[in-house]
Amino acid sequence: MSCRFFLFFWVLFSSVLFADEPINILTINIRLSYGKDGENSWQNRQEFLIDVIQSKAGSGEIYDFIGCQEAVVDPRQEINQVGYIVANMPSYDSIWLSREKTPERGETMLLLWRSDRWRIDKTDKGTFWLSDTPEVAGSKTDPKAGCTRCVTFGLFHELKDGKESGRKIYVANTHYDHISEYSRQKASKQIIDWIANRKNQKIPFVIMGDLNCGEKSPAVRYLQGDSMKLDNIDLKPPFSLVDTFRAVNPDAVDVGTFNGFKKNTGKEKIDYIFVTKNLKTISSKIIRTKRNGRWATDHCPVEAIVSWKQ
Helix, strand or coil, rough: CCCHHHHHHHEEEEHCCCCCCCCCEEEEEEECCCCCCCHHCCHHHHHHHHHHHHCCCCCCCCCEEEEEEEEEEEEHHHHHHHHHHHHHCCCEEECCCCCCCCCCEEEEEEEEEECEEEEEEEEEEEEEEEECCCCCCCCCCCCCCCCCCCCEEEEEEEECCCCEEEEEEEEEECCCCCCCCHHHHHHHHHHHHHHHCCCCCCEEEEEEECCCCCCCHHHHHHHHCCCEEEEEEEEEEEEECEEHHHCCCCCCCCCCCCCCCCCCCCCCEEEEECCCCCCEEEEEEEEECCCCCCCCCCEECEEEEEEECC
């Protein structure tokens, strides 16, 4: 009996000791510093925003990956959001590139990661544009679109005690157009095609961002496996992604993520963290932290905690 008890105790102990560490993810549109926002200007909220994105996740750990949309890079330091965030988050590494033709000035899809746990693959990272010419900086699909849009991504190697564990994950950050429905639908098709054509289909994938459209929109539904009519062609995606928030909050009603610096949020969830089905969602929530009645940005951040599927 004593041997059986010891074996049972060891199995239980080892399962806890060697359990996989969850992956904590945050997406946040930080509101560009070019905006004329009065009391909500970048200078008045930048410290608060850093506190929000460095806060503890639901598992009690810091975020592994943080995707910031509208993060401005600019030679003028007072509006250089990328410079400020990177300087104030020394435990993170980052990748970014302006979506405009001039790489050192404009909005970026800033992507940060815990440098003690992850190493980016030097051969599989970068930025591409959501357009018919994805390698052309500043390009866009629809001339009627409000802005050029892009995706910044990387393949990440997990580290254990400073050495690669053998596990990898793709993480991407994006921001869809706020005017053109056609551009948003084209963006979803382009992203699904890109994921489908990646080198290793077994590697889990995370894509997050502000999609500027609600959960019932064709662009969002296409990412989740629904057909969509585009350019008079009925399209069926080759696979589907999982909305981490809905995976664990299927009946949630109060889901608005755009607050516009107003008292309350809108009704639509327009900020998302999607994952491939080889990741399991542990928890997800919309963060509605205020300080002295004010928001850190005009969108509510969305958090997801996921784990590897065995």
